[in-house]
Amino acid sequence: MWQTIKSDISAVFDNDPAARSWFEVVFTYSGLHAIWAHRIGHWFYKRRMFTIARIVSQWSRFMTGIEIHPGATIGKRLFIDHGMGVVIGETCEIGDDVILYQGVTLGGTGKEKGKRHPTIGNNVVVGSGAKILGSFLVGENSRIGSNAVVIQEVPSNSTVVTMPAKLVKRDGVRVNRLDHGNLPDPIIDIFQEMQQQINELKRQLEQERVKNGGAREHDAQNV
Template identity: 55%
Template sequence: MFSRIKEDIKSVFDRDPAARTTFEVLTNYPGMHAIWIHRLSHKLWLADWKLLARMLSTFSRWLTGVEIHPGATLGRRFFIDHGMGVVIGETAEIGDDVTIYHGVTLGGVSWNGGKRHPTLEDNVVIGAGAQVLGPIIIGKGGKVGSNSVVVKDLPANATAVGIPGRIVNAKPTDAAEEKRQAAAKKFGFDAYAVSADNPDPVAKAIGRLLDHMHLMDDKVASLCKEVNQLGGEVCQEALPELRVGEFVEDEKAAAQRRQEHVESFDPEI
């Protein structure tokens, strides 16, 4: 049990740059609390203690704002970010390394018994406010954009956006796209299932900027290599690494200066 909790906490650090300490994750991540309580309620459900399982699930909903039916099956390193308003139905099945955000519903579209909720395969990302409905399959590595409504199967490595959800890219990820996604993830652009093929103009702009950065890096590297072969000594020092936290601290400092300026302003002058 404790090894699974340690694994869960590590997955939070891998996917949420706001996480700073283990104690913070243990005490301030309701999505993780809901998952940990669900593991107990799921065991009770399988042991045919269904009323007790439902009562524990209801307590978890009251405590965390996340409703997970005790019959749902959750994989390893599942991460619910923010958590509030998440609903996961009884027959939902979730694979490993899946991430979903607040306001997501994995619901049904029928009152009939049997399988009626979605299956999310490994490495799926569901953006905030998305509704994934019915006994459909979201393929491995699939992404659902924020506020989308998906009622049909999504192939592996595809992205669905809109109402109803439509596929905006279903091609296998090539080396260039992998490089772009790695850079986007580094700077946090990947958090809400933003894709370079997304019709969102902001997503397209981000994709173009990333492509431009990679192209310029390659050109500068080639130029440095040629100059050094001719006897020059350029590009000897590594470029400083960009960290999101540095920009956050700069923004905090700027906000503090603005506040000090407002407080020092005398309207009578």
């Protein structure tokens, strides 16, 4: 247990440049407190003491603003940065060296039974406000952009962004062409398609106007 506690603290120093001392980390980092409380609640949950496990979970939620169901499985060196609003579902599985930022939801999509929450591979980073919903795998070494909504499997070594989430990088190679400094946006794609249709309608109207104007000039000459 001491080794687990030590690795949890080390994860904070590895990922947060603002961390100054062990004393500060141990007593002021809510993400760390939530993880430790979860490890206690999970111990009770595995022994089918569900009510006690949920009491521990709800106390942790009240104290930290982070809700981790005691049934969730968490690997080594999870780092929750700031953490307010993070929700982790009952059947969620999180690998080692994962980073979650504030407002992340690892949830389900309905009232289905059994495995209904995502599995997060090793060394995954989930940006603030991202929602990963459903029972599927987010492959190791992947990056989920802030506010992305992910509803399908993410391959390993990938980057996904926007809502709904779109794959933009895999194995370090861009899947879609991106303008420098911009991220793909499906809403913009729709607007661009509409603009193309409007331009086509304008072109057809102009052709009709020219055609009708020529016909009127021809009739005037005949008169």
